[in-house]
Amino acid sequence: MIVTMDIFSGMPNPSWKLNDKDARRLTEQLAGKALSSADATDGSLGYRGYVITSESDDEATAAGLPAEFRLGGNLPGDLLTPRGLALPSLSDEASLDASLWLLQTVQGAADDDLLSYVEGVVKAQSAGELAAPPKKGRKVEEPAFAAPCVIQNTAYNPGFWNTPQVQPVNNCYNYAMNYRSDTFAQPGRISGHMYTALTCANVGAAADWDGCRSTCSGSSKTVALVIWPGRDFHWYRKHSNGFWGHKPGSTAARNTDNRNRVIGGALTPANCDRGPYTSFCGYRFSPVGMKVK
């Protein structure tokens, strides 16, 4: 974890890396709390808190924290909260305690005068001498997080889908969400918010309602949405074997693109031959156990 003290206006801010022990301690203090987004600042001169940044794509998720967030300072009150869930916000007291404690981890990144100044500001805030603006409680939608993201892509198993009983009545959406409904599932149908237009935004929103979201929370499988503009949608699912599978309509599930190349390695749903499905909408996360209809 990298800590950046947000204090200067012209010069680069002091920045240092927490050792493993300190990183664990900070994680334990902050886990399960709604935290401020990194850009939540009133822009005032002087000490504006710390920005905490994870160094790897799995460090933040393993810790159950956002990849980047702000701690301490005179914050306008924007909170990072998971979509649909309410986490308790980090209390002012806990925030100030953590802010003071971080001064002990600086390891020479800032001189003693600067540290004394910041200590004074933080203690003044703690004593109520520097009143923080009231928290507005406005929720920021992105990045959303709830439970730590755990990617659980399963092994490629076309035999399940390519039988006379299953194949004709389960489509690409069934396959990508890994749920056999025998209804030729449609995004949004199970949640009562079916898509109304064949665009990335509209079909993506419908899938959102079903539970397939653009951010990862909990145990999830990786999927991708593509669109034949104005005509149709198609989905892919990532497998633990390292490649992507898909099921074009009522035809057989396969792991190859329109040029019969395995969709793996450098070849992804974003750049493989998708025929008329020219719009790549991006990757999404389908919770393990998600149902469709």
Place this chain on the structure above:
Amino acid sequence: MNFLRIIAFVTGLILVLFLNLGNLTCKQKNEVRPMVRVELDVYSGQPNPSWELAASDVAAVASRLTGLPRLTSSPAEPGLGYRGVVLLNPQGQVGLPLEIRVYNGTVTVREASGLSHYQDTKGLEEWLLAQARQRGHQKILQELGK
């Protein structure tokens, strides 16, 4: 007595004729509605455009299936986009196979015994695509280069 026998005979004859007439009517109804569905196999997410095969077209399909050269290898599996035209006959009616897919010059027939592949030498695919155009699917076929 003879008069009674005559009455009984005529009554029985009328009954037999009446029952057969009813059967003929049902048979005619079956002939009018074969319940074979034709699908333009183009979509992945949404249901494919489809229509019912007219009774008057059954013979045309059957004639285009007769005497086709058999292929020894399976055709390449089509991907996203145009995947041919499929005739679905799950009840096995009107003397047609359970399923007929015609794509890229190959006719694949599915019957209870399995799949067989033939060369489309009698223009079944083009004939079905013409039907699709007549039924308002010309634009999508144009988008797919058909």
